[in-house]
Amino acid sequence: MRGRVDEKLPMDGEACVQAMMNETTMTKLRAGKKKFKRSYRLQKDRETIVYSPTRHSALPECTKRLPAEQAYDVSNILEVFLSTLTSRSSRVDREKAVGPSNCFSISYKDQTPTLDLICTNPETAQTWVRGIQHLIQSRTGETIVNKKERWISEFFHAADKNQNERLDLKEATGLLKRMNVPISSSHIKERFQEVDQNGNGDLDLEEFGQxxxxxxxxxxxxxxxxxxSSPGGTMTMQDLHRFLTQEQKVQADAETCKRIINTYEQIGDVKANDCLSLQGFTLYLESKDGDIYNHAHDQEYQDMTQPLSHYFIASSHNTYLLEDQLRGPSSKEGYIRALQKGSRFLELDCWDGEGGEPVIYHGHTLTSKVLFKEVIEAINDYAFKASPYPVFLSLENHCSVEQQRTMSAHMRRILGSQICTDSDTPDPSVLPSPHSLRGKIIIKNKKLPPDVLEDEVSDEDEAAEIEDPEVQARMQAEKEKRRKELEKKKKKIKLAKELSDLVNVSQAKHFHSFQHSQEKDMACNMSSITENKAMDLVKRQAADFINHTKRQLVKIYPAGGRVDSSNMDPHVFWAAGCQIVAMNYQTPCDQMDLNLGKFRQNGGCGYVLKPEVLRKDYLKIDTSGKIPDKYRKNLTVRVISSFQLPSPSEKSTSSADPYVKVQICGIPADCAEQRTEWKKNSGFHAVWNVAMTFPLALPELAMLRFEVKDHDSMTASDMLGQFALPVDSIQQGYRHVHLLDKRGGDISPASLFVYISLQAP
Incomplete structure (x- = not known):
């Protein structure tokens, strides 16, 4: 059970935040029993935790010059929790804090390793845990007004070097340049003097915001x-109602209009007259109400009672890897991160380890190893934090019978009643629904025939398909043997009954053909197909592929040549009904943007109901060919402007030359791309007002992706921001696209202003 702050202690969250602003000495732990004394404090912007090293004779600190002060962004913190220092390893056990603890751990949204800290007493640990939790919770449900104030405050306090809560003209000018506001120094000086009401030559936070x-x-x-708006400089309730219904295409009544005015209007007299000023209207457009993404889809809204084969499932490939597939580290943190991002399908490549303990790593490579037991413990802790729906554990089993029994014992002991059993799935001829398997963990592996205690089964070895020359050179002695195994397509291993008994819903079976599966396979049989073979099937037999996936689960995994953990285009296989398209969650890329955008809908639960054409037996369709006209729509995207883009990386200037690339990804007929021209030195505010039209044959399967790039004629253009979402989750009208960075992190207030129309042709 994860450690929690003692609720009986009189510790107010805000008081803890204030206490965090005082320097606190803590010990940072690293692998290999290394300890480092550090001084931590929260900056006044409440957004940044800074730390600096300290000397301590009792610790094995080196005599080198101490590094400069460094920082962690609170916005990058995913979770903070009390933990326990174990004497066996001198490492924090992040899952087992029992009672008061003077240790706590911070996990991050990006690839930053989990931070483990030891405090001088339990009260300090609890203060920091509760304080960080309060900061994270305060962001939940914050309005665009709060968000803007927080963002301005963050920049203001970072520029306030002497911490006197004021900025002079020079400091304010430098800050505005860092914020990419392209205004001349003389113009800034003029406006500076206007807002400096006291005439004392500096501005406080409120004045700088103005x-x-x-x-x-x-x-x-x-x-x-x-x-x-009506003449007079304000938007009346009648104006607002007309705008919402006619332009924004949303249902609205007087209560809706009143809520918007009360939420976004900042001028008291205007609000009292039930009107919106330009400032209030701008805040509305920049808010969730004015977002291109339909935030009603942040909640679960789809039918979750249909068979598993009727859903797209967020799926991870080689989940244990944090980097590439040749030398990268293997870690249980890979599973934690994938689960936190909504993945419901995890891979475990299992091999015999020392001391009778199975390990997980990428076989026949130099990737590091992690204990199978530790991975199962991490999965137990995080499986249902992001979603209540079932988690698949796909076992790539290369273990001896003895260590397979150990694997089974660990899963039974750690996961217990969470493991999906035959009693949870009474009808083997039909796959159960996500709803019926809430809180359950499904083991995918080979299964022995009934009443067989132990036997040989074919091994679907994905790891054997690595195609990198360096790996082949290192494994020269095994090269011929591995080639023969691949030619045979079947390598025999002995399967322990104890492990076989854990398998029911997802029984691994080799794919021969669609006809063979229709005649021989049960609904619970699941095939894994490599990207290259699946691509060929999509091109030649898309209709058969769709028919197959109406009944059975299919997993598509990346080609062996992707040793850098690059990703395939998932929409190609979603269009053929494939439920499980395994992605390298550790690799930020265009394809991962689409994957995260796809599974943002339906409350981010990791399951998205497929369109009717991909699940109803009476509907026959070939997504690689002509689609009936009744599904067609035209999507018009008018890219109006961009606002407050981040600075391009690795450049001396802070001003970008941005352009916008708009992509449609879906069935082959719908895939398209258009882009704007680039605007020189317009990183703060570029205006295009360019309309693009995309005819969509099957909009239910289409994804819309925006990418803002910095034009560079000499090298590859830097990506400044991106956002992807399903066409079904689009809100029409005048909308803001709130951009994300390449890892999916918020980069507010960077955004695009667009107009969206989705209409029948």
Whole structure:
């Protein structure tokens, strides 16, 4: 059971945050029993935890010059929890804090390793845990007004070097440049003097916020406001209702209009008259209400009672890897991160380890190894934090019978009643639903015939398909043997009954052909097909592929040549009904953007109901060919402008030359791409007002992706921001696209302003 703060202690969250602003000495733990004394504190912006080394004679610190102060962003923290220092390894046990503890751990959204800290007493640990939790929780449900204030405060306090809570003209000018506000120094000085009401030559946070808002005027938003508002400078409730229903294509009544006015209008007199000013209208457009993504889809809204084969399932490939597939580290953190991002399908490549303990790693490579037992413990802790729906554990089993029994024993002991059993699936002829298997863990592996205690089974060895020359050279002695195994397509291993008994819903079976599966396979039989073979099947037999996946689960895994852990295009296989398209979650890329965008909907639960054409037996369709006209729609995307883009990396200038690439990914007929021209030195605010039209044959399967790049004629263009979402989750009208970085992190207030229309042709 994960450690929790003692609720009986009189520790207010805000008081803990204030206490964190005082320097606190803690010991940072690293692998190999290394300990480092550090001084930590929360900055006044409440966004950054900074730390600096300290000397301590009792610790094995080196005599080198101490490094400069470094920082962690609170926005990057995924979870913080009390933990326990184990005497066996002198490492924090992140899963077993019993009673008061002076240790705590911080896990991050990106690839930053988990931070393990030892405090001088339990009270300090609890103060930091509760304080960080309070900071994280305060972000939940915050309005666009709060978000903007927080963002401005973060920049303000970072620029306030002497910490006097004020900025002079030089400091304010430098800060505005770092914020990419392209205003001349003389213009800044003029506006600075206007907002410096006391005339003392510096600005406090409120005054600087006023200066920033004056300098970030957007003409295109004012033009829209003037067009949809009545004369007089404000938008009445009648104006707002007309705008919402006619332009934004949403259902709205007087109560809806009143809520928007009360939420976003900041001028008291205007709000009292049930109107919106330009400022309030702008805040509405920048808010969740004005987002391109339909935030109603942040909640579970789909039918979860259909067979598992009727859902796309968020799936991870080689989940244990944090980097590449040749030398990268294997870690249980790979499973934690994948589960936290919503993955419901995990891979475990299992091999015999020392001391009778099975290990997980990428066989025949130099990747490090992690104990099978530790991985199962991590899965037990995190399996159902992000979603209540079933988790698949796909076992690539290379273990001896003896260590297979150890694997079975560990899973039974650690996972217990969470393991899906035959009693959970009474009808073997039909796959159960995600709803019926909530809180269950499904073991995917080969299964012995009834009443067989132990026997040889074919091994679907994905790891054997590595195609890298360096690996082949290192394994020269095995080369001929491995080639013969691949030619035979079947390598025999002995399967222990204890492990076989854990398998029911997902019984691994070699794929021969669609006809063979229809005649011989049961619904619980699941095939794994390599990317290259699956691509060929999609091109030649898309209709048969779709028919097959209406009844059975299919897993598509990356080609062996992807030793850098690159990703395949998932939409190609989703279009053929394939439920499990295994992705390298550790690799940020365009394909991963699509995957995360796909599974953002339905509450991020990791299961997305397939369109009717991919699950109803009476509907026959070939997504590689002509689609009936009744499904067709035209998607129009008008890219109006961009706002507050981040600085391009590895450049001396802070101003980007941005352009926008708009992509549609879906069935082959729908895949398309268009882009704007690039705008020189317009990183803060570029205006295009360019319309693009995309005819969609099957919009239910289409994904829309925006990518903003910095034009560079000499080298590859830097990606400044991206966002992907299903066409079904689009809100029409004038919308903001709130951009994410390459790892899916928030980069507010960076955004695109667009107009969206989705209509029948």
């Amino acid at each position: 200066l920033y808002r004056q300098l970030t005027f957007r003409q295109e938003v004012e033009d829209l406001f003037n067009r949809v």
